[in-house]
Amino acid sequence: MAGLKLTGIAKAYGDVNVLHDIDLDIASGEFVVFVGPSGCGKSTLLRMIAGLEQITGGELQIGGRVMNDIPPSQRGIAMVFQSYALYPHMTVRDNMAFALKIAGQSKEQITAATDRAGKMLQLTPYLDRLPKALSGGQRQRVAIGRAIVRDPQVYLFDEPLSNLDAALRVATRIEIAQLKASMPDRTMIYVTHDQTEAMTLADRIVVLAGGTIAQVGAPLELYERPMTEFVAQFIGSPAMNLLPGRVRTVGATTIVALDGGLEAHVAIPTRAGDEDMPVTLGVRPEDMRITEGTPVFESTVDLTEALGEVTLLYFGTNADTAPITAKLPGIHPDLKGRRVRLTADPHALHLFHKGLSLLYRDGTPPPYQPRMAAPSGSMGGTPAAPDHDRDRIDEGVIKPAGPVR
Numbered sequence: 001m002a003g004l005k006l007t008g009i010a011k012a013y014g015d016v017n018v019l020h021d022i023d024l025d026i027a028s029g030e031f032v033v034f035v036g037p038s039g040c041g042k043s044t045l046l047r048m049i050a051g052l053e054q055i056t057g058g059e060l061q062i063g064g065r066v067m068n069d070i071p072p073s074q075r076g077i078a079m080v081f082q083s084y085a086l087y088p089h090m091t092v093r094d095n096m097a098f099a100l101k102i103a104g105q106s107k108e109q110i111t112a113a114t115d116r117a118g119k120m121l122q123l124t125p126y127l128d129r130l131p132k133a134l135s136g137g138q139r140q141r142v143a144i145g146r147a148i149v150r151d152p153q154v155y156l157f158d159e160p161l162s163n164l165d166a167a168l169r170v171a172t173r174i175e176i177a178q179l180k181a182s183m184p185d186r187t188m189i190y191v192t193h194d195q196t197e198a199m200t201l202a203d204r205i206v207v208l209a210g211g212t213i214a215q216v217g218a219p220l221e222l223y224e225r226p227m228t229e230f231v232a233q234f235i236g237s238p239a240m241n242l243l244p245g246r247v248r249t250v251g252a253t254t255i256v257a258l259d260g261g262l263e264a265h266v267a268i269p270t271r272a273g274d275e276d277m278p279v280t281l282g283v284r285p286e287d288m289r290i291t292e293g294t295p296v297f298e299s300t301v302d303l304t305e306a307l308g309e310v311t312l313l314y315f316g317t318n319a320d321t322a323p324i325t326a327k328l329p330g331i332h333p334d335l336k337g338r339r340v341r342l343t344a345d346p347h348a349l350h351l352f353h354k355g356l357s358l359l360y361r362d363g364t365p366p367p368y369q370p371r372m373a374a375p376s377g378s379m380g381g382t383p384a385a386p387d388h389d390r391d392r393i394d395e396g397v398i399k400p401a402g403p404v405r
């Protein structure tokens, strides 16, 4: 059992502060996903936890032990990289066995561990093959197998699926979810750019922005109660629409006068003194409908994209600002060029003032209840070669993994 505690963690390369003020408690057995725009420091944070990057400020504890200066091989972690980082001249079994051999485990222990990992990952028929005779998805499963055999307390995944094609990504994502379910007391930390991976795998998502934590929460909590405009637009695809306006009438339901003349009724309270306050109305594309009622948006459809189960409508594609998007269930071939009025449920709307959600202005709102109704390229730096990183984690005396169940 090992949770993690990050206190005031910071990272600087010379004068450049990449990460600062990272405070985060990760419970033993939790699955935590780091997301954020390219260059925000997700991989750097993960690599600091692994011990592959020096921590320049703050304290990292794993399993109650300060780990700042402990080498990677002694942190009780295993890491799965984006590129599979397999030894090309070794069979699948030998690749998975490598760290155990270095640790001096017996042949029987190693065979039991690799058999078990092979079974868990459906690699049994391939144990004697070389990596070159495997598909990308199978290679990534071997890389995961290399982690499993060591039976670490903490698994670290650095965008493990991003080299796979769409179908394999889905299949391997489901395997990772099943793997986690089979190891409920193992802690997993996972970096991804993929919204679906983050939403489906995470117990909690950590959104990083500008080198620090923007918000931490359960996936649906971040989706339904984003604290800032940034998180609101980052979680969900297409991104939440933001419409400027001013508070017209305060109360349990706030009436917002939108720029352009429309009015929105929002089930977020405002109070005396808020009248005329500049606000931004947030409305998710999937919450917009063409139905009778008070519209929050009215315009001519510039473009439609039929995706089968839904149709995306785009408005204002030639404007300087981001286009407004609506996502309607079903197929609507006839809407392009038509003027439409879009409504939204008052409970689905968001309200921000100076970038911060009004839900949070008096501190954290009451406990979250899911709303049941509706719902590249690296910026730079030269990441160390995965082979080298793999070796740094494998090297040295890895404590024998103990009885392999």
Ligand SMILES: Nc1ncnc2c1ncn2[C@@H]1O[C@H](COP(=O)(O)OP(=O)(O)OP(=O)(O)O)[C@@H](O)[C@H]1O
Binding pocket: 013, 016, 018, 036, 037, 038, 039, 040, 041, 042, 043, 044, 045, 193, 376, 377, 378, 379, 380, 381, 382, 383
């Ligand atoms: N060795 C280095 N020297 C200087 N700056 C670095 C170094 N390594 C990384 N950086 C910078 O640190 C920042 C965070 O990089 P990191 O790779 O952690 O971001 P990321 O969120 O994982 O990005 P991506 O999503 O593109 O992989 C970037 O701005 C990057 O340029």
